[in-house]
Amino acid sequence: MIQRDTIIVGGGPAGSAAAWQLHKLGKQCLILDQQAFPREKLCAGWITPEVLSDLQIDPSDYPHGLMTFENLQTSFWRLPFSLTTTQHSIRRIEFDLWLLERSCAEVAVHNVRQVRQVPDGFEIDGKYHCENLIGAGGTGCPVYRSLFRSEYPRDKTLQAVALELEYPYSWQDANCHLWFACNGLPGYAWYVPKANGYLNIGVGGMAHLLKVKNDTIHRHWDLLTKRLIAQGLIDELPGQPRGYSYYLRGQRKPVWAGNLHLIGDARGLATRDLCEGIGPAVRSGLQAARVVAGSNVTQAMDGDAFSLTRRLPQRILEWQFLRTHLAA
Numbered sequence: 631m632i633q634r635d636t637i638i639v640g641g642g643p644a645g646s647a648a649a650w651q652l653h654k655l656g657k658q659c660l661i662l663d664q665q666a667f668p669r670e671k672l673c674a675g676w677i678t679p680e681v682l683s684d685l686q687i688d689p690s691d692y693p694h695g696l697m698t699f700e701n702l703q704t705s706f707w708r709l710p711f712s713l714t715t716t717q718h719s720i721r722r723i724e725f726d727l728w729l730l731e732r733s734c735a736e737v738a739v740h741n742v743r744q745v746r747q748v749p750d751g752f753e754i755d756g757k758y759h760c761e762n763l764i765g766a767g768g769t770g771c772p773v774y775r776s777l778f779r780s781e782y783p784r785d786k787t788l789q790a791v792a793l794e795l796e797y798p799y800s801w802q803d804a805n806c807h808l809w810f811a812c813n814g815l816p817g818y819a820w821y822v823p824k825a826n827g828y829l830n831i832g833v834g835g836m837a838h839l840l841k842v843k844n845d846t847i848h849r850h851w852d853l854l855t856k857r858l859i860a861q862g863l864i865d866e867l868p869g870q871p872r873g874y875s876y877y878l879r880g881q882r883k884p885v886w887a888g889n890l891h892l893i894g895d896a897r898g899l900a901t902r903d904l905c906e907g908i909g910p911a912v913r914s915g916l917q918a919a920r921v922v923a924g925s926n927v928t929q930a931m932d933g934d935a936f937s938l939t940r941r942l943p944q945r946i947l948e949w950q951f952l953r954t955h956l957a958a
């Protein structure tokens with residue numbers, strides 16, 4: 631049996647933020663991830679300035695491509711407007727590897743299947759044992775599955791589904807475009823240019839609202855690609871997109887139970903207005919690490935439920951995404 635004080639399952643932004651914080655507090659950990667890094671992660675790769683400041687990243691020190699947008703070209707119900715704000719784009723395949731290496735954690739490739747609570751901690755697949763366990767395995771996290779799911783089943787009204795494609799493309803328009811609620815999409819479509827000649831395009835929406843309307847995310851992908859061609863943002867139909875789902879934040883759930891933590895997408899923490907998941911993953915990871923390291927953390931600090939700071943746009947977007955949920 632391989633014994634470590636702390637094991638983190640999943641080396642995405644949540645897991646690597648936790649490992650980085652543990653290292654800074656003088657604690658070691660082992661990260662288990664089913665994939666060897668660099669690994670692909672479906673994600674538009676938009677990050678906020680808060681992600682950089684939480685992780686103490688100076689953009690000029692980041693060794694890969696990072697773009698900064700000083701405004702977002704946005705439309706809501708086809709009404710165009712420009713939103714002044716500073717935001718960034720990165721490529722997850724680069725960012726996640728860099729964060730993982732920067733965390734200084736020991737990493738092993740292992741597909742976790744079974745997690746058991748035992749009197750002195752946790753056992754993983756009969757091979758690993760730890761006193762503190764952090765579940766950071768994303769939507770399908772095995773820690774969630776084994777130890778939380780029966781008591782805290784996922785709320786399907788909070789499930790966001792997305793289709794996206796990131797590919798090399800010599801884009802001409804360096805703006806980030808977002809289309810909210812277009813063609814009845816309970817969500818938004820995006821065009822996010824990346825440094826070094828990459829482009830990420832995609833659509834995301836709430837699964838239950840699409841189902842209620844007998845609509846599909848694939849229809850919105852087709853509409854998006856036609857719109858991008860019509861607007862001259864791309865010149866031909868791109869390849870096939872890939873899909874993934876994750877959960878927006880619902881009612882507060884227990885943040886930790888003693889030495890057991892669930893962070894990031896494993897816990898369903900994406901914001902209720904913009905479906906932002908990286909920032910909450912990082913914040914919840916930092917917090918879990920502080921608790922494990924014995925810091926006096928008494929309340930949840932896993933980030934805000936909203937990405938936007940102004941209340942009116944927050945609420946309009948929350949309503950757009952979570953109608954059934956709000957009515958319930």
Ligand SMILES: Cc1cc2nc3c(=O)[nH]c(=O)nc-3n(C[C@H](O)[C@H](O)[C@H](O)COP(=O)(O)OP(=O)(O)OC[C@H]3O[C@@H](n4cnc5c(N)ncnc54)[C@H](O)[C@@H]3O)c2cc1C
Nearest residue numbers: 640642643644664674675676742767768792894895907908
């Ligand atoms: C199409 C799409 C676009 C998105 N765009 C954005 C965006 O632009 N900005 C934003 O903030 N958020 C975005 N999100 C959400 C964001 O990607 C996630 O919220 C974020 O990746 C969560 O980080 P995490 O570390 O919790 O999980 P993940 O990044 O999913 O990492 C989980 C890790 O756990 C590992 N793992 C899973 N199962 C096992 C297992 N059984 N054993 C061992 N390891 C395992 C995985 O290999 C993975 O490396 C988007 C999501 C999608 C689907």
